[in-house]
Amino acid sequence: MTKILKDRGFVLKKKKFRETSKLITIFAENAGKINLVAKGVRTPKSKTSAVLEPLNLIEFVYYDKPTRDLQYISSAEFIDDFSNIKSDYEKIKIAYAVIELTNYFSHEGQVNNELFDLVYNTLVSLDKNQRPNFNLFIDFIIKLCEISGYPAYTGECPSCHKPIDLMKDDFQFTRNYGVICLNCKNYSNSLINLDSETKKMLALFLSGQVSDEEYSEKFKHLYLPLLEFLQYHVEEIKRLKSLELF
Numbered sequence: 366m367t368k369i370l371k372d373r374g375f376v377l378k379k380k381k382f383r384e385t386s387k388l389i390t391i392f393a394e395n396a397g398k399i400n401l402v403a404k405g406v407r408t409p410k411s412k413t414s415a416v417l418e419p420l421n422l423i424e425f426v427y428y429d430k431p432t433r434d435l436q437y438i439s440s441a442e443f444i445d446d447f448s449n450i451k452s453d454y455e456k457i458k459i460a461y462a463v464i465e466l467t468n469y470f471s472h473e474g475q476v477n478n479e480l481f482d483l484v485y486n487t488l489v490s491l492d493k494n495q496r497p498n499f500n501l502f503i504d505f506i507i508k509l510c511e512i513s514g515y516p517a518y519t520g521e522c523p524s525c526h527k528p529i530d531l532m533k534d535d536f537q538f539t540r541n542y543g544v545i546c547l548n549c550k551n552y553s554n555s556l557i558n559l560d561s562e563t564k565k566m567l568a569l570f571l572s573g574q575v576s577d578e579e580y581s582e583k584f585k586h587l588y589l590p591l592l593e594f595l596q597y598h599v600e601e602i603k604r605l606k607s608l609e610l611f
């Protein structure tokens with residue numbers, strides 16, 4: 366039996382499908398990641414085509430027929446097209462990196478409310494200029510690590526379980542463990558060297574105490590060691606295309 370379902374979600378990817386259609390990948394609130402065929406949207410008359418572009422948050426209706434491999438979109442509308450993001454090059458790069466990472470960390474048929482809320486809050490704040498761009502991106506990666514089961518900091522050393530107080534600067538950052546204690550650092554071959562100022566800033570981000578007023582352009586590259594940590598655990602994200610734009 367065919368069901369008609371309504372959902373909302375972020376468009377992650379699009380690709381050409383048959384003569385005039387597109388195959389759209391959406392990270393949806395209720396369906397998880399889902400691939401849907403949008404029929405006839407490559408004809409000039411199609412009004413839905415612009416709605417089904419990557420990044421957009423959309424509301425859509427689709428036919429769900431269990432006996433069919435691919436399901437079809439019946440209609441789609443904008444909830445938010447993030448027009449401010451699209452008019453700012455730095456915001457575009459960050460938003461596409463968020464969308465590409467979301468594609469790697471969402472799975473077909475798996476609801477992930479935590480990830481959905483994280484993507485939603487990050488993109489809305491980026492669009493509305495609520496926080497400095499890179500602060501949003503750095504916090505996005507830190508939370509993505511947590512949600513995916515690879516927290517970069519848990520309060521203790523993951524190797525010897527000694528408590529670590531980030532504000533006391535008694536830690537090192539590593540590719541495999543994230544934050545480790547100064548004793549275990551001597552046995553680690555995956556240290557990421559950070560100068561003391563950068564380490565202090567990382568400590569503020571990891572403990573959720575960073576204040577956007579203290580923001581300085583020179584710390585925007587803090588997303589790099591965090592991404593290296595995530596890449597160590599999730600090999601596939603080494604091929605992130607959006608990051609080549611940075």
Ligand SMILES: [Zn+2]
Nearest residue numbers: 522525546549
């Ligand atoms: Zn330790």
